[in-house]
Amino acid sequence: MRKQLLLVLLTLGLWIGLTETQTTYAQFGGPPGGGPGGFNNQDNGRKKAEFTGVTDDAPKGNGKIAGILVDSTSGKPVEFATIALMNVKTNKPIDGTTSDAKGSFSLSKLAPGEYRLQYSFIGYKTRDSKPFTVVKGTDLNLGSIKLPADIRMLGEVVVTGNAALIEEKVDRLVFNADKDITAKGGDASDVLKRVPMLSVDLDGNVSLRGSSNIRVLINNKPSTIVAANVADALKQLPADMIKSVEVITSPSAKYDAEGAAGIINIITKKNTLHGLTLNVDAGAGLRASNLGLNGSYRQGKLGITLGGFGRAMYNRASSTLDQTTLSGGQSIRTSQAGTAFDKPIFGQYTLGFDYDLAKNQSLSANVRYGTRNFIQQQQQLTSTFANEALVNMTNRDVNRKDLSNSVDMNLDYVRTFKPQQEWSISTQYSRTGLTNNYFADLLNNSTGILTGRQQNLNNNTNQEVTFQSDYQTPVRKNQLLEFGGKAIMRQVDSRYQYLVGGSSGELSLDPTNPAGSLKYSQNIAAGYISYTYVTPSKYTFKVGTRYEHTGITATANENTPLNIPAYSNLVPSINVSKGLKGGSTLKAAYNRRIQRPGLQQLNPNVNTANPLMIMTGNPNLSPELTDNVELSLSSTIKKTYLNAAVFGRLTNNAISQVRIPGDTLLGFAKGSIITTFQNLGVQRTFGANVFFNTNLTSKWSLNGGVDGYYMYMQGTTAGVDGKSVTISNSGISIGGRLMSQLQLNKGWSAQVFSFFRGPNPQLQGTMGSFYMYSLGVRKDLASKRGSIGLAAENFVGNGVTMRTTLNSPLLSQVNVNHLYNSNLKVTFTYRIGKMTFEENRRKSRSVSNDDVKGGEGGEGGGQPQQAAPAGGRPR
Incomplete structure (x- = not known):
């Protein structure tokens, strides 16, 4: 499979190269490499003829006119645009030129007369200047001319x-x-x-x-x-x-x-400045502090960036847990009070460079190193009741360590033949090592004396190599063709073991929980084609299809193969937009998506950091398929922008979290609940969202929105008689946000933000609602080289409380989490160095892997007393 795919990619690259040398000069304006549209500076007469339809036979004089074309939104130069000199009386072009790499243009030797200029370029609206008169000796500078994007x-x-x-x-x-x-x-x-x-x-x-x-x-x-x-x-x-x-x-x-x-x-943010710069970003708060240093050097064709960022957080949380399970006809109720103190530290360090090999070719490379050191201290006080009689009380002190380090390296090459026509090759290597351990002291509830110890060690590596090639080319003025191929090779290795000890503190392998491992290799070969067509009536159609073949080899416990068959998917997509009167836009879309399980769902390590809420993966999960439809309308009414959309999703074979009672035969505590993942029936979602943005004044803006959806889920779970039963759940969730910004005098500005999310339905219950809000002010320093700010978050009351409930034939659970997340922080930024803007650099392509299902954290509800499952997700 790998040899075949590499051969396909090599053939694709060779075909592109041959195609470009055979492309007709009449369509693309000459061979590549000679300047705009393929022209060199010595072909000025032919350039005018092909771009404007005129030759150097136009009347001559000594008049001169010049200007600069810029993008009306970004203010960046519009290079290689066509400027035609039109005779006002005949409305015919008599001279012309193109803008250079800085957007500048000039016309000289103009004869006296009445003229206007016409500016045109792919992707922009054609614009005419006001008529002007040229007399003997005229030297007219039009300054910056803004070109609006062509919708x-x-x-x-x-x-x-x-x-x-x-x-x-x-x-x-x-x-x-x-x-x-x-x-x-x-x-x-x-x-x-x-x-x-x-x-x-x-x-x-x-x-x-x-x-x-x-x-x-x-x-x-x-x-x-x-x-x-x-x-x-x-x-x-x-x-x-x-x-x-x-x-x-x-x-x-x-x-x-x-x-x-x-x-x-x-x-x-990508540094588009020329010279040597250093940016300092720092912040200190009640819950977190950060420090970042980012430097860059750009000179000529070479750009180098170097950056580092660190963030330390400190927070505490508390929770209560009440759950009931049925086991052997007996009702087991457990009650737990937990506290947690988090001390995570995160860091990121980057080194990158880009180099222009030629005017139409660029090379870029980046290395990123990330690190995470998440340490959490938990205390769990648990009481167990059988038929409402107290049978056991436990006290556990748990130390969790979630550590990781990751390296991402990419090398990308891009060749541009003309605007919107380019070929790119992208490669990437990515590797992450993860350690997810917990260490628990079991204490006598009355005396606090150590009675035993438990430890779970889980080490994982997640590695992938990607090769990708993409090509796009315009087909006439209103069509764009894109196609490409991709190969992804992934390897995941997860190993785990369990240790136990008595009051002496010595640890040995747990005989009831043997060590295990999972080796998981996933190879994906993909190809796609996409076509965009714009009609004269302002319809834009973007249609395409993608084919992906996935092969999987998996082994559990070193020598037990897992029979996971290969699968292939053809996924179409259709996007349609229509420009309406008054600047409104109507859009409709359909696409099919697949969702592969990630390692968090696959990892068979049984995490018992909280013996009442046990988590484990399922190595035999298969992917899910989802069909999506969407219809949206956006419009601008005076100073207010509105966007409204309705959408629907239908998912088959959905990967969902499932809770089942702990099996005492496997050594789990009575009354415990095991959370794992299964492919369950169907999931249907229908919803709508509305977003607005308005300028109340020239310095005061307000934006926000409301969204809601209805969700229906159906699946199977264990029943009272031990047989599987079908269960379903449905519900509506509504949320919204509101943000306002105010620009004040002397460099002062202020902002307020608020957010709310209502209860969220799950297959076996409902995740509780939550909210957040913040208020901030900022003062720009002299020359806007830096700023100092003050912000407060959730500053009223004592944090946020969220209540989550679970229900099924064999269990029920009420989990209340309280997060003390009030925060006050001071921020400071400053920029050092000599900086001048340079011309717009050619953008680069890069690998884009976006194909693996993540953990369903939204269903977890944010439980501070629960240890997260170990491991990374295979990608």
Whole structure:
């Protein structure tokens, strides 16, 4: 399979190279490498003829006119655009030129007369200047001319009056996070709380429209640390470095087929300055402190970046747990009071470079090292009742250590033949090592004397190698063709063992829980084709399909093969948008997605850090399939932008958490509940969301929204007589957010943010509601080289309380969590170095793996007394 795929990729690259040399000059303006459209500077006469339809036979004089073309939204130069000199009387072009790499253009030797200029370029609206008169000696400088994006070509609407907040494209919504004050000094999860359609629970787990089956990318790239634990990976990424967040609810065929609800792509800030710079970001708070240093050097064709970020957190939580199980006709009730103190430390260090091999070729490479040191101290006081009679009381002191280190390395090459026509090759190596251990002291409830000890050791490695090649080319002016291939080779190794000891403290292997291991290899071969067509009536169609073949080899306990068959999937996607009058846009989409199980669901390690809430994976899980449909309308009414959408999801073979009573024959405590994963029946979700943004004044903005969904789930679980029974559950969940920003005089600004999420239905119960809010102010320093800010979070009361309930024929549970997350923080940023803006650098391509199901943290409910399952997720 690997040899065949590499041969396909090699053939694809050779075909592209041959195709480009044979492309007709009449269509693309000449061979590549000679300048804009393939022209060199010595072909100026032919360039004018092909771009404007005129030759050097135009009337001559001594008049001159010049200007600079810039993008109306970003202000960046528009290079290689066409500028035609039109005769006002005849309305015919008589001269012309193109803009250079800085957007500049000039026309000289103009004869006296009445003229106007016409500017045009792919992806922008054609624009005409006002008529002007040229007389003898005229030397006219028009300054900067703004070109607006062509909605028909780009399929996007930019928010009027506040382009820095929301952009809507044919398949995604872009939230620009640059001006977020209260998130400053925080991490990526603090930013994602502000993004429309996303929810972030108290543990940092992210869901989109009620589903945690999403893919999270960083700069279009995956990472094995994200595969291991999305919530922890987001804590490693500083909020100050995030430029924007893309919510892709209807991914095209170009994206990997996984991520049932969609994809979240976090774009970090890229230094576009010229020279040597150093940015310092620091913050100190009651719950967390951070320090970041980021330097860059750019000179000529070479750019180098080096950065480091560290964040230390400290928080406490408490919980109560009451649960009842039926075992052998006997009712066992357990009650537990738990406290926890968290001391996580996160770090991230990056080194990158990019180099322009030629005007139309670039090479980029990056190395990222991430580390996590999560230490939690727990105390668990548990009482067990049989038929309401007290039979046992236990006291446990538990120390959890979740440690990880990850390395991501990528090398990317891009060649641009002309605007929108490019070929890229991307490679990536990613490896994460994870350690998930707990150590428990068993104490006498009355005297506190040590009576025994338990320990679980779980070490994991998650490694992947990716090769990817993509090609895109315009087909005429209103069509775009994209296709490519990809190979992913993944290897996961998880090993675990259990130790027990008596009051002496000496530990030995637990005879009732033998050691075990899981080796899991996954190879994926994929190919896709996507086609975009824009009609004269402002319809944009983006259709495509992707084929993926997945082969799996798995072995448990060194020599026991797991029979997991290979599978193939064809996943189509359709995105349609229509530009309406008044700047409104109507969009409709359909796509099919697959969701492969991750290691958190597969890992057979039995984690008993809390003996009442035991967690283990299921190595025999198979992927789930989801069909998605979406319809949305966006419009700008005066100073207010509105976006409304309805959506539906139908998932078969859904991977869900299932709770069953602990089996005393396996050595589990009476009254315990085991949480594992199974492929269950169906899951249907229907919902809607509304988002708005308005400018109350030129310095005061308000935005927010409401979203809700109805979910129906059906599956099987153990019944009273030992046979499987079918159970179902349904419910409605509603949430909303509100954020306001105010720009004050003398560099002062303020922001307020609030968020609420209602109860969330689960197969066996309901996860409780939660909320959060924050208030922040910031003062820019002289010359805007830095800023100092103050922010407060959840400052009224004593933290957030969340209540989760579970019910099935054999068990019931009520879990109440209280998180003391009030926070006050001071932030400081400063920029050092000589900086001048350089011309827009050519963007690079990179590997984008987004195809593995994460842990269903949204169902976990954020339980401080519960040890998380070990291991990373195979990707």
